[in-house]
Amino acid sequence: MTQAGHVPGAGTPAASAAERARRDMLRDARVTARDGVRPRIGADALCEAILLQGSDTIWGYPGGVILPLYDVLVDHPELRHILVRHEQAASHAADGYARASGNVGVCLGTSGPGATNLVTGIGTAMLDSVPVVVITGNVPNALIGKDAFQEIDITGITLPMTKHNYLVRSADEIPHVIAEAFHLARSGRPGPVHVDITKDALMGETKATHPSTAEIESGLPGYKPKLDGHPRQIKLLAEAIAGAKRPVILAGHGVLIAGAERELLELARTAHIPITWTLLGIGVIDETDPLAYGYMGMHGWKHVNRAIQSADLLIGIGMRFDDRVTGNVRTYAPKAKIVHIDIDPAEIGKNVVADLPIVGDAKHVLDALLPLVTKVDPATRADYFAELAAWRTESEGSSWHGSGGFRDGVLSADFVVDRIAAGSNFDANLTADVGQNQMWVARYGGFRRANSHLSSGGLGTMGFALPAAMGAAVAVPEKVSWAIAGDGGFQMTLQELATIVQERIPVKIALMDNKKLGMIRQWQEIVYGGNYHSEQLAGPDYLKLCEAYGLPAWKVSKPEEVDAAVAAALAADGPALIWFEIAERQNVYPMMPAGKGLSDLIDKWGDDGEDVTEGATGPRVDPMDPTSGGAK
Amino acid sequence: MTPTSTARSLPGSGEERRHLIVAIVNNKPGVLNRVASLMRARNFNIESLAVSVTERSDTSRMTLTIVGDEVHVEQAAKQLYKLIDVLKVQDVTDESIVEHEFALIKVRATKRTRPEIVSVAEMHRSKVVDLGDEAVIVEAVGEPAEIDTLVELLREFGIKELVRTGSVVMSRGSGSIEEQVKR
Structure with missing residues (x-):
């Protein structure tokens, strides 16, 4: 009798299948011979289904079990795949693509860490009802549940944060599931739908045809969004x-x-x-x-x-x-x-x-x-x-912006947002990050048309601005796409600078650098009695950073320099960044402390008639330099 | 702040009671997990849950008992209904229904107490399904309150093991929740 190896239950069909799957994983499986006609496999059906649904862009990152898809992408040239630098950015880019265009965004990752990295973007889309179809690869069927390399129960993870999710185990299911996923993502109250596809399903040959919308709807008896009011x-x-x-x-x-x-x-x-x-x-x-x-x-x-x-x-x-x-x-x-x-x-x-x-x-x-x-x-x-x-x-006149406080030589964030919007003829898509910058964009962006403001409202996801603005720029190329981010959020996803340079995605970045986690600092000042902690934020020399990435950049620290920099960034061919050194201690007012009511707004200008920018004009604090002092 | 008469009232009366929810769901792998995960994520506590296939092999029927006020429970029902695999949800608490539960109770027994246990069981529409030297198993079917009573009576003999299925319900008369599912 031959030794079957150290396989539990050696010799049984299940064990043999698992062993075969392991061997397949180890072999760099090349699914097709490129010369000559090759059979249609699940990965082809996936590409066809995405194109049939009217989406032409996938934001993704390859990995072991998703490689069968990358092996056929060349045969579906209408489908643009944009390689990001981190899967979180893929999910935010698909989200930004969807918010700016109204079409369903598509993102892609491999099993395990590729899939878990997508999760923050899935949650962001869920809380804000954004139609995104998220595709992940998973290990071969026989390895599911075996803690295989890069295996994680990703459908278990995304279950509570998606409108619906699927685990697809056979190529024949792909056309129907993808069509259903798009239908669910975009109809009723939109939201993200996750489709996890095993490697076998991507590689399996299939003749399955694509269903009609009517077939999809009739297959969903439990899903009937109510459109007409009573x-x-x-x-x-x-x-x-x-x-x-x-x-x-x-x-x-x-x-x-x-x-x-x-x-x-x-x-x-x-x-x-x-x-x-x-x-x-x-x-x-x-x-x-x-x-x-x-x-x-x-x-x-x-x-x-x-x-x-x-x-x-x-x-x-x-x-x-x-x-x-x-x-x-x-x-x-x-x-x-x-x-x-x-x-x-x-x-x-x-x-x-x-x-x-x-x-x-x-x-x-x-x-x-x-x-x-x-x-x-x-x-x-x-x-x-x-x-x-x-x-x-009264309320506009008493805001910092309205009071003209910014003219005292400090660069106030609201002024910057206003000049960006005006310099772009109030026609750009402005994507905010999260925190003070988000509130300044919301208050001072001067929006004039639908879907021109992108913001992670429900989940409040820092790091959202750059990748989402990337999505908006690709989805709506005729409009300028600005990413307006604080130095905190920007540093969470700045690896995407490489993506926008490589793919020539013309995102204009406004980095609102107060060398702080500004909203944290504001809460610690107002709610926690000035007990500051972890709000000082060191950052790199952003001009050098941009130079390293090959991105034109400008540094602005005075109000009178803003308009020229905005114009220069807009004139640049492709992506560009402006590093705004804004006032370090400017707060967003008014503010309603948590648990209080709308009549309990803190509005310092209104209350004591004084500009609360004391400190904003003080010496700049360089968190990289221990001698410059935090002025606690 | 202290609520005043002019304050806007919050959703829900705050008067908690037990509600019976029936859900007809697709009979597919993972649906129970979706329901359970939703209830956990939204902070609803399931007191009991009974699941089985219906007359149609492609659907299952879940009976959930949840404690909460009317808005809390309505939220649970609405959130359940948002699940794609949930076809029908109904709060049947105040409807005319038959509500039954099944229980198996293993009771400590001796030669002396055995006849006593058997007679207690018989008096309560239940029967003894296993008779051993040191223990008997009593099988009971009935309303949860009836089973509560029986359990109380048997407790004096010593209960070694108790399993209850949770309530299943059906509306009286000719109405059918399953027939109301639109397909």
Whole structure:
């Protein structure tokens, strides 16, 4: 009897299969002979299915078990594969691609660490309802569950943070699963869908055909997104609007996802209602429109939060009354009746009690509502709008930007954001990172069109800006794509500088360097009584860094240098970076401390009339230089 | 701050009670894990869970008991319904239903106590399914409260082992949750 080796259960079919699979793993499996006709394999079906769904870009990184796909990519030249430097960037780039274009983004990684590196981007897309299809390779079927090299239970990991996920074990399943994944990702409340495919499935020969949309839908009896709102509820909403004296529209991401900006504006104009927006709702209306009132919430405009607190009717559309929007729910808009329109029934009544819930797609609901809405003569709301205008003048005038504090020779971040937006004719896509920079972009970006603001709102993922802006630049090449990041977030994903140089992706990077984790420093100052820790952030010489990567870069530390640098970066052919040395201790105001209400905003300018930039004009602290002192 | 009469009320009355949820799901690998993972992630505590295949081999039926107020439980049901493999979810707590549970109870026995245990079992619509020198196994079917009572009575003999399936429910009359599943 021959020795079968040290295989558990040696000789059994399962053990033989596992052994074969191990040998396949060790061999650099070349699936096809390039010359002559080769059979169609699962990896081909995957490429075809992605192209059939209208996506032409994959953000990915190769690895052992996903190599069969890379072996056939050359035969699908319509599919552009962009090699990133870290899988996290692939998932953010696919996310940015989707946010900017409305198409489904696709990212790819190998098993094990390739897959786990994608996870942060999957969570980011999940919390912000972004349609992304995530593809990972997995070890051969026979090795699943054996703790094989680079094997991890990735579908177990992504299960709670995806809209749905799959483990595909045979090539024949691929066309159907990929079509279903795209359908789920983009329909209803969008979200990421993860497809984990074993190496056998990628390599197996298949004749499986691609299903029609009808076949996909009929195969999903448990998935029927409700698009149309209930007619009775919509009629009640029209009545509520007719009876309201101080209505406010709260527009969220759902309006943009539904493409309902025109209907929203028509509602606001017909019933003469101011429009306010959430972080992800930025772009629902041109901010220069007379009915555009502003950004709400924890770091929103004081006048906007005041309007919400004094409203008698709040019409929430495609938003979820998240804690950053409401603050303490018990003190939220105490006089208002709340209308909540959302496509996800689970959002209704989750955070606030809706007096009038409407489950449906924003566009469908607004289309049904508009014929029922009584035209309101603006004159009848003259007092209301005069009060709103007065609040606005006061709140904008008292912001650092409005007060002209930046002119004292320090470079204030809000001024920089404003000049970037203006220098790009208010037509660029601005991708923010997370923290203070994110709030400055939200407040001062001056957005004029839908899907031009990209921000990790729900998960708050630092490192998001550069890779997501990369995705936006590829998805919408006709628009300038800015990544506006703090020095903290930038250093989390700056390896992608190599990607944008290699692939000539024309991302313009605005690095807002305050040599701090600015929002951490702000919280430690205000909430933790000045007990600073881990907020000082050393960074490299970014000009040298860019030189090393082969990227044109400028350093700006004075307000008067900003416009020229922005123009130079925009004029550069391809990617470029501006290193803005901004004020080190500028805070984002107003601020609603966690647990407080919208009426409890901290707004130092308003409270004591003084500019709180004390320290911002003090000596610069170089965290690389121990002698420069942290001015604690 | 202390809530005042003008304060906006939070979702839910805060009055917790036991709810019975029936879910019809695709009979596929991993669906139970999806349901369990969701309940954990959203902070819902499953008191009991019974799963089995339905009249159709492609669907399974889950009966969950959850304790919470009406909004908490409604959230659980809505979140469950968002799972692609969940076809139908219904809170049947306040409906006219038959709710039964199955239990096996291994009771310490001696020659002297054995007849006593058998008679207790018989008085409670249960039966003895295994009779040994030192232990008997009592099998019980009934409403959870009935089983509670039986367990209490048997406890004085000493319970060596107890297994309960959790409730399964069915609505009275001709209505069928499974027939309501749209396909």
